[in-house]
Amino acid sequence: MILVAGATGTTGGEVVRLLQERGEPFTALVRSAAKAEALQATGIDTVVADLADRASLGPAMKGAESLFLLSASVADQAALQLNAVEAAEKAGVGFIVKVSALGADSESPLALGRAHAEVEEGLAASGIPHAVLRPGSFMQNFLGSAETIRGQDQFYGSSGEGKIAMIDARDIAAVAVALLTGEEHASGVHPLTGPEALSNAEAAAVLSDVMGREIRYLDVPGDAFKAGLLEAGLEEWLADDLVTLNDLLAEGAEARVTGEVERLTGRPARTFGQFVADCADAFRK
Ligand SMILES: NC(=O)c1ccc[n+]([C@@H]2O[C@H](COP(=O)([O-])OP(=O)(O)OC[C@H]3O[C@@H](n4cnc5c(N)ncnc54)[C@H](OP(=O)(O)O)[C@@H]3O)[C@@H](O)[C@H]2O)c1
Structure with missing residues (x-):
């Protein structure tokens, strides 16, 4: 089963749509019962958990083979996502696809770039096989x-x-789904444009x-x-x-234009x- 965080958002919503279209088993991690109900009404399995609430993440990760990791551009984004990485490690999740950003770097002049770099470092330290998607502006x-x-x-x-x-966020989702459902999980850092x-x-x-x-x-x-x-x-x-x-x-x-979307999905961005x-x-x- 694939666990999808950020399932109610721009990119995660498209990940959910594509997984549903392909008939892949997945569960949407959502923050509230009301949001869970709305997704359930369209036939989607959900689990209610919050990346800010570490205790909620253990049960949410149970049975997850892989994780799509995305949350919003908030000041504590790194801490929230590192909670998810820690819970994934404990639960034995086998593969993570994280949405980062072009220019993610611990020395970035952007707080968002530094936050994404911190999560990327946490992922590397966890030892969980993972792919990092670094999209440019949506x-x-x-x-x-x-x-x-x-x-x-x-x-x-x-x-x-x-x-x-x-980049169209729908293409970020398409890359994520290709990596999450591929025969072999392609680890690595992918700059997407x-x-x-x-x-x-x-x-x-x-x-x-x-x-x-x-x-x-x-x-x-x-x-x-x-x-x-x-x-x-x-x-x-x-x-x-x-x-x-x-x-x-x-x-x-x-x-700079990269050809990563086409290379990883088989169709042009x-x-x-x-x-x-x-x-x-x-x-x-
Ligand atoms: N926009 C750009 O140009 C750009 C470029 C590069 C990278 N990025 C990165 O892309 C990401 C945003 O992607 P997006 O625009 O697709 O997202 P989005 O539409 O803002 O949606 C964010 C999702 O994360 C969920 N979420 C937020 N906090 C959570 C929490 N504490 N626990 C569980 N779920 C939580 C939200 O759920 P709720 O429905 O409950 O709020 C929502 O589903 C950010 O990391 C940003 O830095 C953006």
Whole structure:
């Protein structure tokens, strides 16, 4: 049985959908009985546990042969995921696929990059065979700008003309499922990107083309970008991380395209145009 953490989220939701489609035995780890009920209604096995509650993880891992490990971008992400690694080790889980991030490094200027590196180190120390998926920026981040795209025909950022090889989170899920269900579990670190690197102005042109109206990218200074993020309710450390990330993107930190999605799934990664077409309702006025 495969245990899926993050099953109610963007990437984990697609992992669940793909596993269900393939008829693979799996259990979704969810935080509340209400979320468990919603998934059960669609025929999915669930277990209620919280990565913050170590006592809940032992029973949740029971019978799991492998684990899909993902949680949200919160300040204590590393501690939460290390709880899962510890519980997996005790339960004898045989393989873990962890979603990390491009640039994960203990010296990263990003708190998120350092947190992912800490979990990667914990995984290595555990001795459990594992694969690390290091995706770049998700195309789904554009859904966070859907309101201004609908209302003002524009979106904001501070990554200048930096090109970004964004990935569709559905392709991260496809890679995870390929590794979790493959004949042989392919351990290793996999940097995952989409098939092309686009600047935000180029992404705006794709959005305009697919949506059939002009949508513009407005590049703003880092402090104005941060103010917008705080206004949208982000915690300050995360807003700071995103401003720093945009500075790195402007320098081309995520411009390199890797062929890992195609190599590991046997089909090309989705383009940004495909993503926009599939999510067109979110961007339509
Ligand atoms: N967005 C990007 O551009 C990007 C790029 C690279 C890497 N990443 C990494 O990708 C991950 C986020 O992926 P995503 O966007 O697919 O996730 P997401 O949509 O934010 O969903 C997070 C999932 O984790 C679950 N979760 C959170 N805290 C939990 C806890 N304490 N115990 C059990 N489950 C918990 C959530 O459950 P609930 O429904 O209960 O909240 C939800 O299912 C983060 O690690 C982030 O650093 C993101």
